[in-house]
Structures are given as C-alpha cells and as structure tokens.
Amino acid sequence: MRDLFHEELESITADHLKMATLIRDAIDSATKAILNADLQLAERVIADDLKIDEIQHALDERTISLMARQQPVASDLRRLVSSLRISADLERMGDLAHHIAKLARMRFPNKAVPTELETIIAEMGSAATRIVEKMAVVVEFNDVSRALEVDKDDDEMDDLQRKLIGTLLSDDWNNSVEVAVDMAFASRYYERFSDHAVSIAQRVYYTETGEFAPKA
Amino acid sequence: MRDLFHEELESITADHLKMATLIRDAIDSATKAILNADLQLAERVIADDLKIDEIQHALDERTISLMARQQPVASDLRRLVSSLRISADLERMGDLAHHIAKLARMRFPNKAVPTELETIIAEMGSAATRIVEKMAVVVEFNDVSRALEVDKDDDEMDDLQRKLIGTLLSDDWNNSVEVAVDMAFASRYYERFSDHAVSIAQRVYYTETGEFAPKA
Structure with a gap:
C-alpha cells in the first residue's frame, strides 16, 4: 500500500510539472502577445487556460x-x-497569464504596451518565466535552497513593478490614462503571478523542513 | 467519535464566521478610511489583518x-x-481590505478618492459589505439558495468596476494619472474581494448539493 501511495504522490508531482510547463508557455506567449499585439497568440493563451x-x-x-x-x-x-x-x-498563475493575454486582445490591433514600457514589460515577462521555471525545479526535486531563490527573484519582480508604476506617474508620461491603467493592471498580473510561485516554493520548503522559509 | 467530529466541524464553521466578521469590519473600515483619508482607521485595518x-x-x-x-x-x-x-x-479577502487601507495610508493626508469617484467607491464598499454578510449566512446555514444570490451580487460589483474604469477613461477625467492608477487598483481589490466571496459560496453549494452552482 505504501508503495502505491508514493507512486501516486509522484504522479501528482508529474501533474504539477505538466501544469508548470503549460503556465511557463502561457506567460511567455502572453508577454509576446502583449508586446507585439499578436492576436493569434493571445487567443491561444486564453484557450489553453482551460487545459490548465x-x-x-x-x-x-x-x-x-x-x-x-x-x-x-x-x-x-x-x-x-x-x-x-x-x-x-498553479491554476491562479494560469489565470494571470490569461489576463495579460486578454489585455493584448482587448487593445488589438493597437499595441497595449507603449514604446517606453516595452523593455520593462519584456523584463517582467522574462522574470516571470524564470520564476516559474525555478519553481518547477523546486517542485520536482523538493529543492529547498532553490525555494529560497524564488523569493529573491520575486523581490526583483517587485522592483520592476515599482519602476513601471514610477514611469506611469513621472512627468514625462505622455500617454493616455487608458494606457496607464492597462499597464498598471499588467504589472499587477506579473507581480501576483510571481507571488503565487513564491507561495508554492514556500510550501515545498515547509513540507520538507517543517519550518517556514526565512524572508529573503 | 462521530459526534465529536461534528462538534469539531461546527467549531471550524464558528472560526470561519469569526473571520467573516473581522473581514466585514475590515472592508467597511477600509472603505471609510479611503473615502475620508482616515489614517487611524487605515492603520487599524492594516494591524487587524494579522488577526485574520x-x-x-x-x-x-x-x-x-x-x-x-x-x-x-x-x-x-x-x-x-x-x-x-x-x-x-477568507484570508485573501482580509488581504484585499488591507490593500485598500494601505492606499488610504499611502496618500494621507490627501484623500486617495477624488470627489467624482466618492459615490462609486462608497457603492463598491457597500456592495462588498453586503456580499461578505450574505456569504457568512451561506457558510453558517449551508444556505444553497443564498449562495446563488452572492453570484448575482458579484455581477453588480463587476458593473460598478466597469463604471469606475469608464469614468477614469472618459474625456471628462481631469485628475492625475496617479489618481487613476490608485482608483483602478482600488476597484480591482473590491472586485477580487467579491470574487473570493463567490468562490466560498460556490464551495458551500458544491459541498451541499454535489453539483456546481449554475452561473447567475
């Protein structure tokens, strides 16, 4: 019975990893879709969320x-x-990628991201991809030290969000309020996406060690 | 043994209701704090979130x-x-009330809410209070028909959010981008608060009936 139990535990982890792969693709594609006003890609992210x-x-x-x-x-x-x-x-991370794709679709054929925010949105996208990849390693190998790294990566994401909001509020901002609101929401979706990855890494840490992860 | 079990189930429900009462007070106070730039009240909501x-x-x-x-x-x-x-x-609903209180604190001594959005923020606050109260009844009495009402109240909250965002994006909007971003986030917090109440009502519905609640 115990062996069967541990086999089933492994199959649960396999499904978590399957979800993580789909989510990695989703956040990566959602970032490309919002940067390039790629409607087809946005639609695919939105449809694939159902699979997750x-x-x-x-x-x-x-x-x-x-x-x-x-x-x-x-x-x-x-x-x-x-x-x-x-x-x-994980399911919520999929939703957040889906929200970013919906922003891309909502503004199509226009680009949701103004030129001066392209770099920072691309950075938030890369950070999100990196975080979900690292989180998958934590889940696959119950890797406690990697779990702590996810928390540090999340600090980086928070910095990126602050920087983005700072740009929206600076005197140089000469885009519409609509663009500002869109970008504020987009940054919030990336930031929450990252928070959920931290939450997963912390659970693995706690399950493995019986202690709460120290704050990075 | 079974009796003890059901006693313990009741005590779990009692704790859910205790959380719901704290959350009701938190969202109510957070709304007052953000409408009146009441720092003391905002600080109390922020501190009380730890209790939740x-x-x-x-x-x-x-x-x-x-x-x-x-x-x-x-x-x-x-x-x-x-x-x-x-x-x-429930814990997440507490966080969202806390986020609204933090917006009030961040803009103090200024008011975070501009005059033309006071009514709609007050309406979102009342809707949130009503929804958490109704959700508490659903949890206390496993009230399946009331569970469906929570979903309808959430549609109302979604309409309020759309109306608020519409105001931010209208040609008449003559406040800063900062105010627009603050209010976009505030509306998102109310909307998510309400979503979590729906999610709770739907869980009660599912547990009681074995079926998913029909969409309102």
Missing part, C-alpha cells in the same frame, strides 16, 4: 480520493494538503 | 489534525478540504 483548469480539476479529485483511500497521517497527509494548495496556486 | 491571518493559521492546523485523527471519508473529507479552501479565500 482541467488538469487542476482532475488532479484535485485524484488527490482527495487518495486521501480517502489511503488515510495518510502526519507528513503524508500534510503533503497531500500541500499538493491541493500548490495546484490552486 | 492568525485565525486562519490555527484553524488550518486544527483542520489537518482533525483529518489525521478522524480519517474521514467521502462527504466528511470533502467538507474538511472545502473548509481549508474557504479559510484560504
């Missing part, structure tokens, strides 16, 4: 059924509870 | 320990999993 939701739904059902059948205690139970929370965070 | 987090933390520990001790199956297990998710949504 479906994996989460099926995975949660399997996790709960595993709880019911195996009646795990102590650390195994905590691991399953943590799995449910990780899949909820 | 503490209740959630202790409650989740108790819920997981109940899972481990009682080894519930089928509907009882689903109820406990649902409890963990409800407390996560």
Whole structure:
C-alpha cells in the first residue's frame, strides 16, 4: 500500500510539472502577445487556460480520493494538503497569464504596451518565466535552497513593478490614462503571478523542513 | 467519535464566521478610511489583518489534525478540504481590505478618492459589505439558495468596476494619472474581494448539493 501511495504522490508531482510547463508557455506567449499585439497568440493563451483548469480539476479529485483511500497521517497527509494548495496556486498563475493575454486582445490591433514600457514589460515577462521555471525545479526535486531563490527573484519582480508604476506617474508620461491603467493592471498580473510561485516554493520548503522559509 | 467530529466541524464553521466578521469590519473600515483619508482607521485595518491571518493559521492546523485523527471519508473529507479552501479565500479577502487601507495610508493626508469617484467607491464598499454578510449566512446555514444570490451580487460589483474604469477613461477625467492608477487598483481589490466571496459560496453549494452552482 505504501508503495502505491508514493507512486501516486509522484504522479501528482508529474501533474504539477505538466501544469508548470503549460503556465511557463502561457506567460511567455502572453508577454509576446502583449508586446507585439499578436492576436493569434493571445487567443491561444486564453484557450489553453482551460487545459490548465482541467488538469487542476482532475488532479484535485485524484488527490482527495487518495486521501480517502489511503488515510495518510502526519507528513503524508500534510503533503497531500500541500499538493491541493500548490495546484490552486498553479491554476491562479494560469489565470494571470490569461489576463495579460486578454489585455493584448482587448487593445488589438493597437499595441497595449507603449514604446517606453516595452523593455520593462519584456523584463517582467522574462522574470516571470524564470520564476516559474525555478519553481518547477523546486517542485520536482523538493529543492529547498532553490525555494529560497524564488523569493529573491520575486523581490526583483517587485522592483520592476515599482519602476513601471514610477514611469506611469513621472512627468514625462505622455500617454493616455487608458494606457496607464492597462499597464498598471499588467504589472499587477506579473507581480501576483510571481507571488503565487513564491507561495508554492514556500510550501515545498515547509513540507520538507517543517519550518517556514526565512524572508529573503 | 462521530459526534465529536461534528462538534469539531461546527467549531471550524464558528472560526470561519469569526473571520467573516473581522473581514466585514475590515472592508467597511477600509472603505471609510479611503473615502475620508482616515489614517487611524487605515492603520487599524492594516494591524487587524494579522488577526485574520492568525485565525486562519490555527484553524488550518486544527483542520489537518482533525483529518489525521478522524480519517474521514467521502462527504466528511470533502467538507474538511472545502473548509481549508474557504479559510484560504477568507484570508485573501482580509488581504484585499488591507490593500485598500494601505492606499488610504499611502496618500494621507490627501484623500486617495477624488470627489467624482466618492459615490462609486462608497457603492463598491457597500456592495462588498453586503456580499461578505450574505456569504457568512451561506457558510453558517449551508444556505444553497443564498449562495446563488452572492453570484448575482458579484455581477453588480463587476458593473460598478466597469463604471469606475469608464469614468477614469472618459474625456471628462481631469485628475492625475496617479489618481487613476490608485482608483483602478482600488476597484480591482473590491472586485477580487467579491470574487473570493463567490468562490466560498460556490464551495458551500458544491459541498451541499454535489453539483456546481449554475452561473447567475
């Protein structure tokens, strides 16, 4: 029974990694879509979000059924509870990539991102991609030291958001309020995306060590 | 054993209601703080958010320990999993009230809300208060028909947000970009607050009926 249990745990992790791969593609494509006003790419991100939701739904059902059948205690139970929370965070990351793609679609055929913010949006996109990739390594290998790095990468994302908002509010800003509001929301989506990756890394840290991750 | 189990379930619900009361006060006070540039009130909301987090933390520990001790199956297990998710949504609602209070604090001694948006922010605040109150009734009495009403109230919140964003983007808007960005974020916090209440109501609906709530 125990072996079957650990096999099932591994298959849960495999599904988390499948979600992480889809989310990585989603945030990467959403960033390209919003930078280049690429409607087709935006539509694909929006459609693919359903796949992420479906994996989460099926995975949660399997996790709960595993709880019911195996009646795990102590650390195994905590691991399953943590799995449910990780899949909820992953699902939300997919939503946030989807929100960015929707901004691209909403402004098409115009570009949602004004020239002077292209670099910083590209940087937020790269940071998000890097964070989700690192988070996937944390999930795959229960890598506690890498978990702490995700927190540092998130600080970088927060700095990028502050810089973007600073640009919107500077005297040099000569775009419309609409563009400012769009970009404020976009920066918020990237920042929340990154927060959820941190939350996942922290759960892995806690499950592995029994302690809360120290603040970076 | 079963009786003890149901007593513990009731005590979990009692904690959810305690959180809901704190959140109701938080969103109500945050709205007053942002409308009146009331720093003291804003500080109180920010400090009280820790209480909500503490209740959630202790409650989740108790819920997981109940899972481990009682080894519930089928509907009882689903109820406990649902409890963990409800407390996560409640905790996030507390965060969102806290974000609104922080906007009030950040702009103090100025008012964060410009005169022409006072009415709509007040309406979003009232809607949020009404929604959290209704959600509390759903949680307390497992009230399935009331759960559907929460979804309708959320549509109203979405309309208010669209109206607010419309005002920011209209030709009549003559406030700064900073005010527009602040108000866009505030509206997003109210809208997300309401989404989490819907999510809680839908979980109760699902737990009670075994079916997903129909879209309002």
